Amino acid sequence: MKNINSEMINDNEFDLICKYIKLRNVSNISQSELAKRVGVARSTVARMEKNLHSISLGTFTKLLEAMNYELQIVKKDDNNGKQ
Secondary structure, three states: OEEEOOEEEOHHHHHHHHHHHHHHHHOOOOHHHHHHHHOOOHHHHHHHHOOOOOOOHHHHHHHHHHOOOOOOOOOOOOOOOOO
């Protein structure tokens, strides 16, 4: 578990938030622009990125879609890619 702003989240959640932030930065989209595209307050985006606020899965997928990405579920590799 990683501790961000006094809230405990697991490694998967932490990694997902980090990847999302990296995608937003690489896409050169500000929090304000992304929030406007999705129809939420900029503070909602900022607080989610700092793990101060947990957003719904629906809102998260809308944020990704606004950047032309999608969320997928894949089965974990049981042997970490080793044969």
